[in-house]
Amino acid sequence: MVTKEDLLAFNQEKAVRERLFIDSLVATMHSSVMPHYAETATGLRVWSSDRFEQLGAPLALGDTVQWVGELMLTDSTVLSTWTEEEPLRFLWNRSDWPAGFHELAALLVDGQRAVCLVPSHLAWGLTGYPPLVPQEAALLLNIRQQMRGSGQVGLEVCHTYRHVWNALLDGMEEGVWPGDADWIQSPGLAASPCMAWYEKDDGFEFDDPAKHVSVEIRSFRLTIDTDVPEDLGASSWDFDPSDGGQLLPVLADLQQLYPLKRKWACWCPADVVIDEPGMRALGVTKSDVLGFQWEFQAVDVPLSVQ
Numbered sequence: 001m002v003t004k005e006d007l008l009a010f011n012q013e014k015a016v017r018e019r020l021f022i023d024s025l026v027a028t029m030h031s032s033v034m035p036h037y038a039e040t041a042t043g044l045r046v047w048s049s050d051r052f053e054q055l056g057a058p059l060a061l062g063d064t065v066q067w068v069g070e071l072m073l074t075d076s077t078v079l080s081t082w083t084e085e086e087p088l089r090f091l092w093n094r095s096d097w098p099a100g101f102h103e104l105a106a107l108l109v110d111g112q113r114a115v116c117l118v119p120s121h122l123a124w125g126l127t128g129y130p131p132l133v134p135q136e137a138a139l140l141l142n143i144r145q146q147m148r149g150s151g152q153v154g155l156e157v158c159h160t161y162r163h164v165w166n167a168l169l170d171g172m173e174e175g176v177w178p179g180d181a182d183w184i185q186s187p188g189l190a191a192s193p194c195m196a197w198y199e200k201d202d203g204f205e206f207d208d209p210a211k212h213v214s215v216e217i218r219s220f221r222l223t224i225d226t227d228v229p230e231d232l233g234a235s236s237w238d239f240d241p242s243d244g245g246q247l248l249p250v251l252a253d254l255q256q257l258y259p260l261k262r263k264w265a266c267w268c269p270a271d272v273v274i275d276e277p278g279m280r281a282l283g284v285t286k287s288d289v290l291g292f293q294w295e296f297q298a299v300d301v302p303l304s305v306q
Contacts, residue, residue, distance in 0.1 A: 003175075005175075014136070018136075022119060026045050035049070043119045044103055046114055046115070046117075048113060050113075059092045061092065062092065062094050063092045067141075068084055069082055070082070071141055073133075079132045088143075092105055100122030101118075110147040113143070118141060123137060127195065163287065164224050168195065168289060178267050179229060190257065190258060192253065192254060193250065194250055194266050196254055196266040204263045206296075210296065212240055212299050212300070213239065213241060214236060214299045215236060215295070215296050215297075216236040216294060216295060217235060217293070219290065223289075232282075241255060250268055251266065251292065263294075264292070265291070266292045267290070270284045270287075270288040270290050
């Protein structure tokens with residue numbers, strides 16, 4: 001059984017490995033073009049053409065920050081380009097962009113250029129930002145900051161509705177698994193845009209991919225107004241795993257990636273799992289988080305839907 005201490009030790013080991021990797025990158029990135037270098041207490045590594053002195057007025061909560069430049073992976077793969085015509089705009093310390101973005105903005109003044117290595121815990125962390133950003137990816141920013149004053153941001157996508165999801169991610173980093181703690185005793189994390197894990201204990205794996213299975217899924221909803229997930233009930237049916245459309249896409253992807261695993265749990269932002277018409281039909285909003293726990297059983301003959 002994986003304990004909270006095991007998870008903390010695992011996360012600490014990953015953090016050490018990532019720091020060594022970033023240290024190796026830093027050694028190759030110093031240049032006369034960006035002569036001023038700073039490392040923050042949280043782990044940002046920043047180079048700039050100017051000193052980090054915040055000669056302008058400090059940022060206030062809700063100020064609009066605008067960036068022109070590029071967002072990349074550390075192998076220089078360009079994820080997003082922001083131009084003068086279509087810059088990145090976000091509300092400082094209010095928008096739900098990664099913490100590293102907000103911290104970098106606070107270091108810079110209007111017009112200042114910077115290159116910044118953002119460690120994964122200050123980026124999109126455990127889940128990444130599919131399909132652009134992989135899980136646990138460090139990022140590289142090459143930007144020029146422009147200040148637009150406070151107030152509304154015309155073109156910004158403001159992700160403050162991710163509050164519930166971010167709280168779950170924070171708990172996961174500290175070894176707190178959401179949902180029913182007794183459902184899975186020995187969790188193994190799965191590759192997914194959501195938080196997904198399967199039962200690793202003996203007896204919960206097929207010997208070979210099943211030709212026909214039954215599945216029972218129980219669904220939950222967590223909202224910004226509740227501390228305990230709401231049980232939305234259970235349903236069961238049988239199907240051929242090779243047939244499409246039998247499971248929600250996120251769950252189907254897990255079944256295809258791990259066809260031998262039988263017992264699962266998964267938590268996702270509602271708008272990652274279902275489209276807007278589906279959310280309206282279920283009475284959920286994009287700020288909600290949906291949870292699922294399910295188990296597959298191999299069957300010889302089709303069972304009726306219950």
